[in-house]
Amino acid sequence: MNDSCLDTAAAEALRQYEHQMYAVIYSIILLPGLIGNVLALWVFHAYVKETKKAVIFMINLAVADLLQVLSLPLRIYYYLNNSWPFGRGLCMFFFYLKYVNMYASIFFLACISVRRCMMVLHPLSYTACRRRLDRGLCAGAWLLVCLCCLPFPLIRGGGVNTKDCFAELPMVDLAPRTGLGLLVAAELLGFLLPFGIVGTCTWLTAGSLRAGPARVPQDRGEKRRALRMVLGCAGVFLLCFLPYHVTFPLHYAAKAKAQWQTSCQFAISIRHIHPATLCLASLNCCLDPVMYYFTTEEFRRRLSRQDLSDTLHLQQRRISCMTTDDKNHNSEQAPL
Structure with missing residues (x-):
């Protein structure tokens, strides 16, 4: 945002508001996210031998969440002390890692939904070949997400104050057409397409339950468990990622005020709202282990006393x- 909209005192008050919100929410997320995802990886690695139920994708989702959690201590330090003494390189790496983890989580949530839906609609088609394909898909997903997230640090790498980091990183001046193209790509490929896939899987899985009585009672129980998993993925999308991707283009417009001709009142309002939606996006690293527990029978059984x-x-x-x-x-x- 162009701080010419604010006098010095108002700009500092807004900065303190952002820092306090990030510090508090990240501190709340840190311990549950760390314990939940370490337990998830332990359970998946030590016990779950069958990969028919999207376990490979859940392992990668837990890895993405754990990487985000491990980056929180230095973020909390920065927001509590209002200074980043660890160098610009490490700042840019953690700034980049935030988006990699978020979009990797979005991708793997969509993959979990697709796999659970496929297991309900075509239960006999999941073979060892498909399991190998899932492993290759996970490796390709990490590479694709890492490449597609490179523009985020590249457009925020300027500035002379090396003590500022994350939210205070200045934005590089971009041509309006370039900025609009990046926004459309991030919103369409990073959120709307995966969200549409999750919504379609939810509709198809629920439809399989309405199609009529199952041949054996176990089939209907399996469908219900699959539906709970897909609904869990959809819930994480709605609660964590939808608010952020609504405010993300608005926040970019506020940051690029001179080019997008946004009013000062609009820019100030968005800057108050955007930190809350970013915190919601980070909350998924705590909600995903909860989803595993309540939607995966094996996970719940292995964590029983x-x-x-x-x-x-x-x-x-x-x-x-x-x-x-x-x-x-x-x-x-x-x-x-």
């Missing part, structure tokens, strides 16, 4: 056996 206790007991026995074997091996090698 009895199963968790049995697992810890088994690991303790393995460690004890390894320790005993090492002692026996060392005693056999000891000189007489």
Whole structure:
């Protein structure tokens, strides 16, 4: 935003408002997001052997969420201290990583919805070949998202104050046509297309339940579980990503005030609203593990008290056996 709309005191008050909101929300998100996603990766890696239910995509979604959580401590430090002492390079990397994690999460949520929908509509078509295809799709998705997110740091890399970071990074002057093209690409490919896919999968999965009685009761139960998962993905989209992608083009217009001819009142209002929507977008790293728990029977079962206790007991026995074997091996090698 062009700060000529504000006097010095008003601009500083607005800056403090943004910093306080980010610091508080990120601090709230940090611990639950860290615990939830570490547990998710532990469960998926240690227990879930079947990949028929989009486990590969959930693992990648948990990785994207965990990377976002791990970037929060330095963000919190900056917003609490109003200064970034770690260098411009690290600032730009974390700024870039924020968008990579967000759009990777959007992509994998869409993939989870498609896979669950396909398993309901065509349950016999998911083979080992398809599972290998999913792994290749995940690798390609990370590469594609990393490349497509490069414009975000490239248009925010100027400025002379190296103590400013993230929200205070100045925007490079872009031709209106270039800026509009980037906005359309981000909104269409980064949100509207995946959201349309999730909405279509929700409609098709729900339709399969209305189509008539299943041949066996287990089929209907599987469809209900698939529908809960797809609805969970749609809920994360609506709560976390929809508000951000409504305000994102408006915030860009406010930042590029001279070119887009926005009023000062509009720019100030958007700058008050946009931090809240960005915090909502970050909230998905806490909501995704909750979605796993309530929509995935295997996940809930593996985190049950009895199963968790049995697992810890088994690991303790393995460690004890390894320790005993090492002692026996060392005693056999000891000189007489």
